[in-house]
Every structure is written in structure tokens, then in C-alpha cells.
Amino acid sequence: MASEEIYEFLKSQNRPYSANDILQNVGKDHNKSAVLKSLDKLVHKNKVIEKVYGKQKIYCIAQDETTDPQKLNEELREIDRQITEVSTKLKDVENNLQAHTAQITSLQGKMTTEEAKLQKKKLEDEIQDMKSRLKELTENAKPLSDSEKNKIIKEYELYEKEYKKRKRMCMDIVDTIMESYPKTKKHLLEDIGIETDEDVEFKLNSH
Numbered sequence: 342m343a344s345e346e347i348y349e350f351l352k353s354q355n356r357p358y359s360a361n362d363i364l365q366n367v368g369k370d371h372n373k374s375a376v377l378k379s380l381d382k383l384v385h386k387n388k389v390i391e392k393v394y395g396k397q398k399i400y401c402i403a404q405d406e407t408t409d410p411q412k413l414n415e416e417l418r419e420i421d422r423q424i425t426e427v428s429t430k431l432k433d434v435e436n437n438l439q440a441h442t443a444q445i446t447s448l449q450g451k452m453t454t455e456e457a458k459l460q461k462k463k464l465e466d467e468i469q470d471m472k473s474r475l476k477e478l479t480e481n482a483k484p485l486s487d488s489e490k491n492k493i494i495k496e497y498e499l500y501e502k503e504y505k506k507r508k509r510m511c512m513d514i515v516d517t518i519m520e521s522y523p524k525t526k527k528h529l530l531e532d533i534g535i536e537t538d539e540d541v542e543f544k545l546n547s548h
Contacts, residue, residue, distance in 0.1 A: 343371040344379040348388055348402070357392070357401040357420055394421050395428070511535070 346367045351358065358366075364376045371379075380400055383389035392399045399420055452460070515529065522529050530537065538544070 343367070343375045344382055346371075347376065347379050348383055351389060351400065351402040355402060357399045359397060359399055363400065394424055397424050 347363060350363065350367050360373075360377060360380060363380070364371075364373055367376070380389060380391070384391045384400075388403055389400050390403050392401075515526070515533075515535070519526055519529060
């Protein structure tokens with residue numbers, strides 16, 4: 342019977358044990374459920390004493406007059422100290438695991454070393470290509486003379502003047518039509534199909 346084996350084991354050892362320790366020593370032919378039921382029976386019969394430390398239960402043989410109670414209390418205190426120590430270590434391990442998990446999650450969203458090398462190579466190639474094009478343009482470029490610059494400026498001013506003239510003429514016509522047009526100016530421009538500078542986001546840079 343599991344109860345007898347457990348009782349004899351605790352009696353021979355005469356020191357406190359947890360249920361898992363008892364299971365490891367006498368549980369070869371019994372499962373955990375049978376060991377726990379047997380311990381409950383022995384406690385109920387006052388043959389075994391059960392002590393609770395937090396979530397841990399400790400069992401020891403019921404002591405008679407010849408047993409040194411001081412020694413038993415010392416053993417129980419030592420087991421309590423070991424439980425506290427293990428609980429503290431477990432908490433530290435859990436905190437470290439949580440920190441490492443957060444770090445791994447953060448790193449998963451970042452570029453790997455191999456991806457960074459490929460990106461670096463791509464950017465270097467683009468820079469080299471731009472340098473080659475800039476060198477080619479610089480070597481083939483010819484500086485403009487003052488007369489060429491003046492010519493370009495005059496042509497621009499001429500086109501700018503003509504643009505403003507034609508725009509003013511167009512808007513004069515629109516204003517004339519508006520005198521007898523029943524709707525808004527915006528509707529009129531839409532009906533005619535005229536786009537203003539603002540419509541196409543065009544801005545003339547005057548010189």
C-alpha cells in the first residue's frame with residue numbers, strides 16, 4: 342500500500358519532505374494522485390504532520406516524546422529558507438525572460454545585418470553612379486558668356502510680358518461675359534474650359 346510505504350519512508354528518514362520529494366522516493370509503483378491521497382490519509386490519522394509554507398506543503402512523521410522538537414523546527418526553518426531563496430531566483434529568471442522577450446520583439450522589426458549590407462551596397466552604387474554623371478556633366482559643360490546670359494534674360498522677360506498681356510486680355514473677355522452671365526465666375530470658367538494659374542498651381546517667377 343502506498344500509505345505504508347510513505348509512512349515507513351518518512352519514519353526512517355525522520356525529516357520533512359515535500360510531496361514531490363516523497364513521490365520521487367516511493368512513487369515508482371504509485372502515481373502522484375495516489376501519493377497525495379495517501380498523505381491526506383496519514384495526516385488525518387495523525388501519523389504524519391502537514392505544514393504549509395506559501396504554496397508549498399511539507400510532510401514529516403508525527404513526533405513522539407523521544408524526538409527532539411528543536412531539531413525538527415530547525416529543519417523546517419531551513420526548508421522555508423530554501424523555498425524563499427528558490428522563489429527569489431525564480432522571480433529574477435522571470436524578469437530576465439521578460440526583458441529578453443521584449444528585446445527580441447524589438448529586434449524582429451529591425452533590419453538584419455545581411456539586409457543592412459545589401460542596402461549599404463545599393464546606396465554606394467547609387468552614389469558612385471551620381472558621381473560619374475556629375476563628372477560627365479561637369480567636364481562637358483561650357484560656361485555661359487555674359488552676352489549669352491543677357492540674351493536668355495531678355496528672352497525670358499519678353500515671354501513673361503507676352504504671357505501677362507494675353508492673360509489680361511483673356512480675363513477682360515471673361516469679365517465682359519460675366520456682366521450678363523447668370524452664374525458665378527467659377528461656373529463660367531468651368532463651362533468655357535479655362536484653367537487658372539491657381540487651378541494648376543502655376544506660379545510665375547518674375548525677374
